[in-house]
Amino acid sequence: MAKTVRKEPESCDPNTKRSPAGRRSGGPRTALGKNRSKYNARTHGIFSKVVVLDGESRSEFDAQLAGLREHFRPVGAFRDGLVEILAVTRWRQRRLLVAALDWSRWIKNWRSYATTKPNGFQFSRNEWN
DSSP states (O other): OOOOOOOOOTTSOTTTOSOHHHHHOSSOOSHHHHHHHTTTTTTTOTTOSOSSOTTSOHHHHHHHHHHHHHHHOOOSHHHHHHHHHHHHHHHHHHHHHHHHHHHHHHHHHHHHHHTBOTTSOBOOHHHHO
16 A cells, blocks of 8 residues: 655745745734733733733732832842742732632622523522532
């Protein structure tokens, strides 16, 4: 039995094995595109590269950072950077807790909706386990 060799389409670049359209898709290249793409993880903001998102209080974050600096009194740039990392981590942890609370509220509402049949009768536990 002879082996069939798959021939690449002529439109593909032999060096990249991608089509010309695929070769162009490498992420944003302009400053505007890069600035816009840093907000891509905005569904809940947990993985966002931006520390303080729109809708969050920059003054609250600055107050938290000032409080941590007051508490730890860092000496030098390295220790000050560690305090900043702590402030950012705590801010993101706060955002995670808010997202988890929203998620649990959604689940609670969904369960109360899903356990009621359209005619108003309740499902028994055995029906949906």
